[in-house]
Amino acid sequence: MSPGKSGMFPAVHDRPVSGLRRSRAVLVTGAGGEMGHSLIAELSARPGTAVVAMDIRELDPAVRSQCENAFVGDVCDAQLLERLLAMYEVDEVFHLAALLSTRGEFAPETAHQVNVVGTMNLLKLSAEQARSHGRSVRFHFPSSIAVYGIPNLKTKQQAGAVREDQFLEPHTMYGVNKLAGEHLGRYYERHYRKLAKDRMDRPIDFRCIRFPGIISADTLPSGGTSDYGPEMIHAAAQGHAYSCFVRRDSCIPFMTMPDAVHAMLKLASAPKEQLTQCVYNVAGFAPTAEDFERLVMERFPKANVSFVADPGRQAIVDSWPENVNDAAARQDWGWNASHDLQQAFDDYLMPLITARYG
Numbered sequence: 320m321s322p323g324k325s326g327m328f329p330a331v332h333d334r335p336v337s338g339l340r341r342s343r344a345v346l347v348t349g350a351g352g353e354m355g356h357s358l359i360a361e362l363s364a365r366p367g368t369a370v371v372a373m374d375i376r377e378l379d380p381a382v383r384s385q386c387e388n389a390f391v392g393d394v395c396d397a398q399l400l401e402r403l404l405a406m407y408e409v410d411e412v413f414h415l416a417a418l419l420s421t422r423g424e425f426a427p428e429t430a431h432q433v434n435v436v437g438t439m440n441l442l443k444l445s446a447e448q449a450r451s452h453g454r455s456v457r458f459h460f461p462s463s464i465a466v467y468g469i470p471n472l473k474t475k476q477q478a479g480a481v482r483e484d485q486f487l488e489p490h491t492m493y494g495v496n497k498l499a500g501e502h503l504g505r506y507y508e509r510h511y512r513k514l515a516k517d518r519m520d521r522p523i524d525f526r527c528i529r530f531p532g533i534i535s536a537d538t539l540p541s542g543g544t545s546d547y548g549p550e551m552i553h554a555a556a557q558g559h560a561y562s563c564f565v566r567r568d569s570c571i572p573f574m575t576m577p578d579a580v581h582a583m584l585k586l587a588s589a590p591k592e593q594l595t596q597c598v599y600n601v602a603g604f605a606p607t608a609e610d611f612e613r614l615v616m617e618r619f620p621k622a623n624v625s626f627v628a629d630p631g632r633q634a635i636v637d638s639w640p641e642n643v644n645d646a647a648a649r650q651d652w653g654w655n656a657s658h659d660l661q662q663a664f665d666d667y668l669m670p671l672i673t674a675r676y677g
């Protein structure tokens with residue numbers, strides 16, 4: 320076993336690959352993250368789906384138990400990716416590994432390495448996988464509302480729900496990286512090695528959703544700028560005081576984690592001929608921070624919520640749209656959120672969060 324680029328020996332819980340034929344698998348990067356927990360639970364429940372997971376840290380045992388195999392390593396480690404892809408015949412990739420918007424502003428070049436170089440590593444190796452097994456690799460890329468860069472609050476209020484082709488001048492490195500990832504994916508699908516005589520047509524089937532802020536009852540986000548929504552709810556449920564880092568009138572779109580995973584899997588299974596674009600908006604609900612406070616106080620009357628805006632993080636949230644227009648997703652692949660704001664609290668968050676914290 321050769322050490323990966325990091326010089327570390329990735330922890331690999333090898334299970335023998337049967338004979339010379341590689342086992343077919345679905346690869347999930349960033350498997351230990353918020354979305355990875357929920358996505359792997361859904362994928363592993365599908366008959367005949369073998370999930371191979373990859374994350375920078377060891378997986379939670381509960382997640383690990385749902386995987387065929389798990390690799391600890393960095394998506395920038397091309398050697399590790401090559402080793403993994405030599406062991407499995409990968410038909411589908413869910414590339415969740417990323418450095419989010421707030422963390423990315425403290426280390427923008429690192430964010431670029433993880434979010435763009437890591438993505439390109441994986442696209443390149445997936446295209447090589449496609450050549451080797453003769454089928455295109457379905458590549459799922461979670462993008463973000465961070466790709467939008469609205470210049471000021473007046474324009475934000477006038478813009479309302481923005482379409483996929485509007486305001487694409489992101490104010491964060493994370494947003495720049497996600498926009499680059501979208502263009503890279505479209506290139507690998509439609510133009511990869513355009514002039515090469517031995518090129519394969521469409522080695523990648525690239526499918527991308529621009530996610531809003533996501534709220535999970537099971538996990539807390541870290542390193543994001545939309546984190547104030549879930550942080551406020553989880554703090555109140557634990558009886559902890561919470562100082563919200565944005566103004567009360569701050570408004571961006573959110574959705575629940577079940578709806579986010581539902582959207583990703585619904586796009587994943589849509590017939591390609593129905594898809595008129597590679598990148599789609601999806602919307603859930605668009606509360607202000609004050610809406611979150613009101614709903615939290617209704618359910619946790621003793622909650623202690625205060626507002627102390629962090630100018631930098633506030634500027635990021637102000638550059639993101641109030642909401643997104645998801646007409647294309649509804650039209651092309653039948654997207655429809657199952658939780659509006661009230662249902663998110665009543666049907667999803669409250670039952671699970673109160674059970675979790677007692």
Ligand code: AKB
Binds near residue numbers: 419463532
């Ligand atoms: C972040 O806050 O950076 C992410 C996002 C909106 O993509 N949750």
